[in-house]
Amino acid sequence: MGESAGSHRVPVPRGENGAVARAEEEAHALRAPGLPLGPPGRPINRRSAFFVGFTAAAGVLVAVFAAYLVVRAADVLVLMLIAFSFAVGLHPAVTWLAGRGLPRPLATAAVALGIVVSLAGFLAATLFPLIDQADRLAGQLGRLANATRDQDSLLGRLNAQFHLDQHLRGIVSGGAVTAVEAVTGVFLVLVLTIYFLADFHRIRAVLYRLVPAARRPRAILIGDQIYARVGAYLLGNLLVSLVTGVVSFACLALFRVPYALLLSIVVAVLDLVPVAGTLVAAVAVAAVALTVSVPTCLGVFAVLAVYKVIEDYLLLPKVIGRVVAVPAVVTVVAVLVGSVLAGVAGALLAIPVAAAALLILREVSIPWLDRS
Template sequence: MSPGSHAVALPDGGDGPQRPNYFLLGFVGALGVLTAWLLVQALVGARAVLVYILVALFLAVGLNPVIEGLRSRARMPRWGAILTVCLTMVLFLVVFFWTIVPPLTEQVTSFATNLPDTLNDLQNTPFFADLERRYDLLDKFEGLVTAPDFGQQLFGGLVGVGQVVFNSLFATFTVLILTLFFMASLPGILDVSYRLVPRSSRDGVRRIGDEIVRRIGAFIAGQLVVAALGGVVAFLFLWAIGSAYALTLALVVGVTALIPLVGTTIGALVASLAVALGSPLLGLVTLVFFLIYQQIESYVIAPRVMRHAVDVTPTVNITAALVGGALMGLVGALLAIPTAAALTLILKQVVFPRLERR
């Protein structure tokens, strides 16, 4: 060692490298894992609320073009346009339930009233007599009804149905209230979101964001056009064949048509089964009619409307709806197509131009 050099002592007093504190590393790692697990559990617990917020925000963004149209054409203030849209939504829900509940109650009451006569008629048929001889259906049914826990099971089933109805009404009311608040504060939400972006990129982000909002609104408008057209066609056909519940079934067909991919099929099956209860032949004719119309809607009407609305190819629409439905169910299927439209817009206006400049 030269006279001018100085030896530096290590913190542990030795000359080798300092050993890491494995206990501290393990403790910090375990704390991070615990924090992540608690965050995941919190998100899972609040999943329903997050879905309500997401659906309400989607509806608010989608209905914003309608509000802006009322402001520009009818010269309404924003609060007046929002109130008009909300009253229209509430009126539609009232009319929908008003047309659904009385026929459903009538059918259930008629079924319960005619059940003894129906069972007596079934007992006199050779087919039912053969089943009774082989499987003792009446004895098994009597044993099920006279079982000690039958009342408890029946009450539990009724409570479960009532809970489902209550949860559905609560979810609908919550989404409507959240949609109202989001529609009222949407310009402020968008402005704050744009201000989070650096000033140099703010104009471009604002342009893309406004286009995404416009496309979501166009998607909802296109979906409503397709659903309304399906409901009108269903009403005209059901009225032509003399169905007593033409308006009710047409509203069911129109509402279910809002569900991507499978909505029209669900509405067609419900309408066909309802018609078949009165006349099996007319029920079969109804099913054939809706199958033909579904092909026209799927390959002619919907692709043109949706391509004009969101500018996304049908292949991407179908793929997005399937993936969204697999991840989040019905809500995911509804949100998947506008999400795909937004991602397509970002790819075309941001990602691809940057790749071309390299």
């Protein structure tokens, strides 16, 4: 019986290629019934200078390229992280529906539909008044910028020294760009949240498969605890900010402050950002209320200050509780660092990231240091 196609030998003439011919003979002798390509050779010496140098150089190139990709895609990565965090927070709702007999795909679809319907209802109730108030505010700022051209007025003299017209026009144009970016970001986060929520089990399994098998059970316990903390914080913070927006709208409407709906939405969004968000929101509301009268400004400020005390000492402990367990000094530092690195989104994610880091430090790093 002739040789099979897989064992076909290519004839190599002897002479100048004698070394290759000898290698051909040795290669043919290596074949065995269970090893058509011969047994594996000796493993590469991982301690050789070439292997160590090549591996180190390749590692540096991979690290530099990965850092470059992270920097270039930082905005998208932050949106993905926010969406994944919301998916983590919404996953217990899917699990609750699935535990009551609803198939998991239908449970995921029900939660996603609830999100879309809630957002659509909010937009239907507020979109047209919001657009009207934003247009009126932009027009007011434009008229104020035109008034600065009068050199005989106080605004004209201030404009000649501080160039107020340029700042006002920058606020109008920058506000329009920010509004478009915010709408785009919200849409992307919504879509990514639904995708992450639908594939959460697969994503969770893939992340845990990256951990060595011996450490995987412990990693699952710690990872699930991190998921619980991140989800509880984000959803609780979102609920508290919604209450803040409603209270702010009622207060501004009561005192007849213009642009009440627009300002209340700004306050609710900024309330998501710990520490700094509250301060910026208070300054913005006080500035607009001051255009009505000084007593109105003081009244609005007093009501919002009382509500802030209630929020910090009653709502947040009840809604979020001690699940996050981040010390105050860590909260301030984390928010400052997060805002510098990724703006508002970084400040929003700073506390759950800090909570996860503290959990890993307490459960992994400190016990390892105590044993060493």
